Amino acid sequence: MSSIKISVVIPTYNRPLLLQKCLHALAAQKLQKNSYEIIVVSDGPDVETRRLMDSWVKKRPSLNIRFFMLSHKKGPAAARNYGWLNARGELVAFTDDDCVPERTWLNAYLKSYTSGEKVAFTGQTVVPISSRPTDHELNTLGLQFADFITANCCCPKEVLELVGGYDERFTMAWREDSDLQFKLLNEGIEIVKIDHAQVIHPVRKASWGISIKDQKKTMFNALLYKKYPWMYRKKIQPRPPLNYYIMIGGFAIMVVGLAVNSAIAALSGFLIWGVFTMWFIKKRLHLTRLSVQHVSEMIVTSLAIPFLSIFWQIYGAIKYRVLFV
Structure with missing residues (x-):
């Protein structure tokens, strides 16, 4: 009979340096080494991560650690499913490869759980940021x-x-956690907050204009809404992004006005688009870093975000066949 009480599942892909910090934190847990296991699942072929894991398995024989690699990229939801399906512990904890769990993280969950209990837990995630982020x-x-x-x-x-488990249609790191949460609530499973189960989630360095790339994730809002419309509106987004629609509408009126040589329409559309866009830029800059680089990034990306966000929202609505605005 296995002595493993809790399994930790970590999805990863091509981030060995971040993963190594996470592994060091898990290796230092205040638990007997034979009472927990670490399962790392690579979301697709990943030579560098395999080398790292081979090294960990070889150098730390007292640590229960296993590595799996999916044949092709399917997303973190699929990687997590593969991990927990292979878990030997009665409890399964999840964290990410860019996180650093505190030494008492697993202990906090184990102490809060009674064997056979139908319950789920969520811990306290701490995100350190600069004074002017x-x-x-x-x-x-x-x-x-x-x-x-x-x-x-x-x-x-x-x-x-x-x-x-996780719905593998969420192929990006977006809304798959909310989907699991809604599944649990839908089944009447209580989700208990354990504040002393703490994980540090540092902010990863991002490329300039990352918010533009992130808009693609919006398509998965449509999938989550299709599955749980009431919960989505209650917990995620109470109403459609009216400010985006107004900005796009104003821009469209301006373009049409210019096309038909209507100065009034063109000016009206420009004012609508301009006022709401300036408000959006100001909102994003409020309490954030006012360096030239960051301000320019906010201006440029704010011009594009409404259009891209609504594009991907409509794309998701069509793909998942749901009326989602």
Whole structure:
């Protein structure tokens, strides 16, 4: 009979330096080494991560650590499913490769759990940011206040089997955690907050204009809304992004006005688009870094975000066949 009480599942892909910090934190957990295991799942072929894991397995024989590699990229939801399905512990904890769990993280979950109990847990995720953060840092800070995130949660394996684990249609790191949360709530599974189950989630360095690239994730909002419309409106987005629609509408009126030589229409559209765009830029710059680089990034990306966000939202609505605005 296995002595493993809790399994940790970490999805990863081509981030060995970040993963190594996470592994060091897990190796230092205040638990007997034979009472927990670490399962790392690469979301596709990953030579550097395989080398790192081979080294860890060889140099730390007392640590229960296993490495799996998916045949091709499917997304973190699929990687997590592969991990928990191969877990030997009654409890399964999830964190990300860019996170650093505190030494008492797993202990906190184990002490809060009674064997056979149908329950789920979420811990406290701490996101350190600078005194004058960037927009990207503020967006990451939102993880600190989220109800339930896969960077720091824990479920009995039996409960994961009951709800079917993660929906692998969420092929990017977006909304798959909310989907699992809604599944649990839909099944009447209580989600208990364990504040002393703490994980540090540093803000990763981001490329200039990262917020433009991130808009593609919006398509998965449509999938989550299709599955749980009431919960989506209650916990994610109470109403459609009217400010985006107004900006796009104003821009369209301006273009049409210019096309038909209507100065009034063109000016009206320009004013609508300009006022709401300036408000959007000001909102994003509020309490954030006012360096030339960051201000220019906010201006440029704010011009593009409404159009890209709504494009991907419509794309998701068509793809998942749901009326989602």
